[in-house]
Amino acid sequence: MEGNSILHGKRILSVGAGSMAEAIIRGLIHANAVDPSQICVTNRSHSDRLQQLNKLYGVRTVEGADTHAKVRELAAADVILVACKPYDVANTLETLVGKIGNPVILSVAAGISIPLMESVLGGRPQVVRAMPNTACAVLQSATAVAFGQYCTEEAKRLSQEILSLLGTVSVVEESKMDVVTGVSGSGPAYFYYMVEAMQQAAESMGLSPETARTLVLQTMTGAAKMLQETGLDARELRRQVTSPNGTTMAGIRALEEADFKELIERTISRAAERSKEMGEQQASLLVDRKL
Ligand SMILES: NC(=O)C1=CN([C@@H]2O[C@H](COP(=O)(O)OP(=O)(O)OC[C@H]3O[C@@H](n4cnc5c(N)ncnc54)[C@H](OP(=O)(O)O)[C@@H]3O)[C@@H](O)[C@H]2O)C=CC1
Numbered sequence: 001m002e003g004n005s006i007l008h009g010k011r012i013l014s015v016g017a018g019s020m021a022e023a024i025i026r027g028l029i030h031a032n033a034v035d036p037s038q039i040c041v042t043n044r045s046h047s048d049r050l051q052q053l054n055k056l057y058g059v060r061t062v063e064g065a066d067t068h069a070k071v072r073e074l075a076a077a078d079v080i081l082v083a084c085k086p087y088d089v090a091n092t093l094e095t096l097v098g099k100i101g102n103p104v105i106l107s108v109a110a111g112i113s114i115p116l117m118e119s120v121l122g123g124r125p126q127v128v129r130a131m132p133n134t135a136c137a138v139l140q141s142a143t144a145v146a147f148g149q150y151c152t153e154e155a156k157r158l159s160q161e162i163l164s165l166l167g168t169v170s171v172v173e174e175s176k177m178d179v180v181t182g183v184s185g186s187g188p189a190y191f192y193y194m195v196e197a198m199q200q201a202a203e204s205m206g207l208s209p210e211t212a213r214t215l216v217l218q219t220m221t222g223a224a225k226m227l228q229e230t231g232l233d234a235r236e237l238r239r240q241v242t243s244p245n246g247t248t249m250a251g252i253r254a255l256e257e258a259d260f261k262e263l264i265e266r267t268i269s270r271a272a273e274r275s276k277e278m279g280e281q282q283a284s285l286l287v288d289r290k291l
């Protein structure tokens with residue numbers, strides 16, 4: 001672990017102990033970037049889940065109901081990772097008011113805007129909105145990040161340092177976050193769906209499940225590596241596989257007949273719209289509550 005890293009001695013409190021919190025924690029521990037004792041995790045009610053994370057990663061935990069310990073953790077946190085479901089964000093942030101110093105509020109919640117979080121927290125909170133994906137767990141996330149108006153340069157550096165340990169980081173305007181969510185936040189699931197479909201097809205045509213899995217996984221891994229390591233774009237790499245009138249051309253023709261590119265555009269657009277919708281729902285609930 002780097003003693004001179006900006007993360008040295010920083011305390012990270014994860015509010016939420018689900019899939020995304022675990023992917024981030026696992027990544028940070030595996031990157032050897034923080035000592036497990038720097039991370040504390042809390043959730044609402046599932047103490048068994050907290051015990052599991054403590055056992056797996058050595059992180060500290062504090063139960064939702066353990067008020068004194070929780071208040072201490074909140075006050076001492078340098079970074080509060082908001083990793084609960086979008087519809088729980090406003091209520092969760094409300095419970096922090098008056099109990100925190102001036103930590104970086106690093107939210108990964110889909111759709112929930114920086115102004116909404118700032119308004120719930122009040123004052124001049126340092127809110128960072130990120131959209132990573134579960135590949136944080138293997139340090140291969142494609143993360144995008146947008147900064148709130150009250151973030152200091154140090155807060156920006158600290159959050160970027162944390163996220164860049166977990167994969168690539170692209171700084172974007174907040175208005176692009178819904179699209180980002182549709183592309184790379186949900187993206188791994190489209191990819192897994194494609195893997196499922198290819199394995200299923202391979203098996204239905206007579207390959208054993210084991211052979212199907214090996215061939216499909218290595219094909220995907222090899223293709224991704226070719227994209228990364230040759231610097232060539234996808235179109236050119238596809239051209240190299242496609243012999244005139246050969247097998248690939250026959251396969252691609254089936255994708256074109258099904259309007260595959262339009263389908264992918266629709267897929268990303270639906271996910272982005274859902275992100276926007278979730279944010280708008282939460283914003284209007286908040287307005288209703290204030291009336
Ligand atoms: N999964 C993914 O691939 C990605 C998810 N995200 C975002 O990450 C966030 C979390 O998603 P995910 O991990 O899948 O969700 P999960 O349902 O797996 O986890 C949600 C967690 O939030 C906890 N929680 C809810 N309310 C509170 C509260 N008031 N205080 C403390 N903890 C609370 C829950 O605790 P309990 O179980 O006790 O109720 C649970 O541990 C979402 O906002 C999502 O949009 C972003 C990118 C990718």
Ligand SMILES: O=C(O)[C@@H]1CCC=N1
Pocket residue numbers: 110181185186
């Ligand atoms: O499905 C979801 O809502 C979350 C956000 C991005 C990926 N998973």
